[in-house]
Amino acid sequence: MTASPFLRPPWDNLNRQHQAVSLGMWIFLVSEILLFAGLFAGYGVYRHLYPASFAKASAQTDIVFGTVNTAILMTSSLSIALAGGLARARLPRLAWYCLLATLVLGAAFLVVKGFEYREDIDKHLFPGPQFALGGTGPALFFSFYWIMTGVHAAHVSGGLAAIARLLIASRNEPAWLSGGGSEEATALYWHLVDVIWIVLYPLLYLNGRTHG
Amino acid sequence: MTGMRLSLPEASGNARLVDTAFFTVFGIAAVIFVALFILLVVFSIRYRRGTRARRGPLPSLLRREIEIGWTTATTFVAIFIFWWFVGGFTLPPRAAPNQLEIHVVAKQWMWKAEHPDGAREIDALHLPVNTPIRLVMTSEDVIHSFFVPAFRLKQDVLPARSEVLAFTPTRIGDFHLFCAEFCGTQHSRMTGDIVVMTQPDYAGWVRRQPHGDNLVRQGEALFAKFGCGACHAPESQVHAPKLAGLYGTRVTLADGRRLTADDAYLRNAILHPRDGTVAGYAPIMPDYAGVAGPADIDALIAYLKSQSGLKSQSGLKSQSSPKSQSSPKSQSSPQADR
Amino acid sequence: MTDAALPARPVPDYLHHGHTIWSWLSTTDHKRIGILFAVSITLFFTIGAVAIAVVRLELLTPAGDLVSDDTYNKLFTLHGIVMVWFFLVPSIPVTFGNFLLPLMIGAKDLAFPRINLLSWYLYLGGAAFTVATIIAGGVDTGWTFYTPYSTMFSNGAVLTAVAGVIVVGFSSVMTGVNFIATTHMLRAPGMTWFRLPLFVWAMYATSLVMVLATPVLAMTLLLIMAERWFELPIFDPSRGGDPLLFQHLFWFYSHPAVYIMVLPAMGVASEIIACFARRRLFGYAFMVYALIGIAVIGFFVWGHHMFVSGQSPYANVVFSFLSFMVAVPSAIKVFNWTATLYRGSIVFTAPMLYAFSFLGLFTIGGLTGLFLATVPIDIHVTDTYFVVAHFHYIMVGASVSAFFGGLHFWWPKITGRLYPELWARFAAVLMFFGFNLTFFPQFVMGYLGMPRRYHVYPPEFQVYHVLSTGGAALLGGAYLMPLAYLVWSLFYGRRAGANPWEAQGLEWQAPSPPPHDNFLTPPRVGDPYDYHPPEGPAALMDDAA
């Protein structure tokens, strides 16, 4: 069996390398979940201490931007999963375009986020001297709002970089999409970024808009 | 090398229990350590290379029995130490009837204490012996820690919170007071003297102190200064809760939570009322955070408590407050946030 | 025992597989990365040691007459940060773990060699931030960064210090990911999980903790940066924040971190004790479950650092009970190490002396942990030198002894040279006495009420401090000796064969030092501790000097 270009030392079997790469990514994903767990813990403690003002504050976030972004990210998760499936089904061209769609959707997410941040700043929703809402609870909510969405946006950017690298590499060497496991790892990472947002969405946008 | 310290006096009620716990655990640990040490030495001598001691594998059944044996033994010893020394000790301090309540404020890099009748001192704390003491402590900046080695007691002092330390000094003399939680540049200079005196000496000392306003009268003045009366005075037209009799009662908030109005509740009600409005009232009370300092809050709380029939009593008959005053059972737990 | 017949053209060992600086800086060979890490952590140990040398000299006198209050606070903070995150957390995993894990399981390298190199560069990134912190005037918050002091009152270089710890944190997450994937995927055929040497199990358990605990620290420190930079009220008590939340998040990482610092030492001790007692390790399975037990229960005991912090008395009782439970697996390990000596054929080489000192000092350090887990005792001794003594007994007494034991045990494999045995034994004994003289007095003055982090102290504690500083000087000297004779042995030490100690374990089937791809012939996998032949080779033990 001729050594495939993706085979890297110390592996001598592409399948084993592929499994190792995805195992490694799964372990890294666990550490990422623990990273966000620290934030969710802090958010949870303060929401328990100040339930009323957390609800009032999160009602100030823009539900339209939040919902649109949720839709965008979930679609991008679908497209990257399709890309993997198509690549395994030996349709590299189609797979490449699905991957491109993921990149575009991811970028769109950041753009929408940018507009949302601008609006938030205009509405003085950044805790500071001219913070729009009084009391301590709202300032704490928005501290977590900015940090959680900021750290998440950083992860989105990291994911986009990985997808872009994959797109460039597989443009003339389609085997990259099913080769040594880097495609699957990138997809796994992107799914995590999506799942984290799916948890952030209710915490930041739906809270305070449910019962009356 | 002046007077090297070789022992620590037991100067409070619970010091004896802490020393007993220490030397018992020390005993158990020493027995285990010496046993292991002896085994180590015996094996090292008997089975060093070249001796004609019997060698060869151990029967595996024997190995498993030993393994399970010492695992359960260790677990039992661990649970025993825990049950014996940790079980009953850690209940929150209940307010003893004739307790002397002293307000302590920790501030970068000094200790301020205020006795119930207005006697004040800095970096020192005079106490009557054999009298239950209740320190209500708060910090004006960072976390400090009130540590008296001779009492075997320590309690962190946190900003915007009141922590309670209850004990009874049992020995007359001067003892070290240290700050034990790192609080900045002069952490190691934030020390003081605990002076435990006979009860008559203490009463005499208190009388000799310059009588600043006592806490309750200070609170009353601040109550007027901050315009609380504008809304809370009985004759005010503003729809605001009656504060007399509030301390120690259960309060229902607009979001349905029911809390006990203790020190921490009153503190938050004054500093951040917008974090939880009393049911049935408009959220019109302003935040006093940044307006009223920790010392002001202490005074206001003392005043509000005095409005609830709870004389902030001192343990001595010679004080004006009649002893027979029955005080509502105030279960103060430091965490009851709004 | 003559070496296996060497192939016609001798394969160069990993040290001579490329000579340029670039071949080292861009290497993906786990053995070279181990060496690069060894040099880096030795440098940072020196920085930490010099910082505490000045502290110890200052503490010779009750008055603060050597350095200012502020400098003292910055010195012990630097000592804590550098020693924990830039020396002891990486120490055994990144040096012996990197070098030996692939060799011990019969693999050519770790699962992700390039990520392994990234791990070293992340360490350098964190180190750069820490050096920048020193240059910027230092940080004075203690290694615990308690709020609101660290967020609102300290004007030291908190941001760069915290950034350094976050970056080096990702370095250890990467190492953890690499070790776990390697242990799962690259074991030689026949190397089942229960034929793994206990050192590999120790690396596995440590990696689990590194991967799961470190991210929480990274986020907690990020919150400090956010609060300081954007003045957010996260931990600001006057704006509704809760400083206790910071302590909970910090200690949720920092207790598991202390097991990151001791589990590798336990792995090294198991290998050394089995080899020089010539005995199969007593209760191999229990030793494995104990390692995993410590790693898992270690995540539930963090509250024992907060008994007087103002957390509820009920939390104190729960964390106290769990802290007693986490001690049981350690007890099992201590008993099993001792039982391994029974019917052994013990030889007191330098590694064995270090292993004995590990065993004794870990037991004392661990038992004093039980004192601290007893709430009424801890209320008295927390934040005093009793706690400082507790953690130095384990971190310096146990872990650093095991580090030096491993250094001597695998020195022939790493460098192909034998160290001077008599000098090494002398250094081990000197280190043991220097250590005890430094830290045993701290137990006594701690119980008598001497607070920690104190620049000035009442004169009644001066005798204890003088003893401790004297011990530190002895200890400092003892650390310098291995540095000297090990470097000497690189040039003049006797050449070591593939297996100078007649030890079990696949790494001893590779040449010393091993070639780039570790094994010339595929290693024979068998029982990792098949030490029953009563007599080790007579030739080896006596004239190894």
Ligand code: HEA
């Ligand atoms: C390598 C590091 C290491 C290790 C392994 C441990 C192990 C343990 N530690 Fe320690 N500890 C630290 C490093 C470590 N610690 C540090 C750095 C701090 C202070 C941080 C700071 O404040 O700056 C600290 C502080 C600390 C505290 C808080 C003190 C305070 O600040 O108030 C407590 C309290 O419970 C504690 C307990 C324990 C216990 C129960 C164990 C157990 O795991 C020990 C178990 C081992 C044994 C028990 C010995 C072997 C057993 C036997 C021989 C059989 C007999 C046993 C039984 C009967 C159970 N440690």
Ligand code: HEA
């Ligand atoms: C993690 C690993 C680790 C290691 C390896 C060490 C190693 C040492 N530690 Fe440290 N230590 C910590 C972790 C560690 N420490 C932590 C986490 C803290 C808490 C920090 C905080 O509170 O925030 C601490 C705090 C600490 C204190 C308390 C400071 C205080 O509270 O004010 C002391 C005091 O003696 C001390 C001593 C030592 C000594 C003597 C060594 C020795 O092993 C090092 C070797 C010593 C030397 C090599 C120098 C000695 C030489 C001389 C004294 C001779 C004269 C000097 C010269 C001529 C230069 N350490």
Ligand code: CUA
């Ligand atoms: Cu106040 Cu240390």
Ligand SMILES: [Cu+2]
């Ligand atoms: Cu701990």
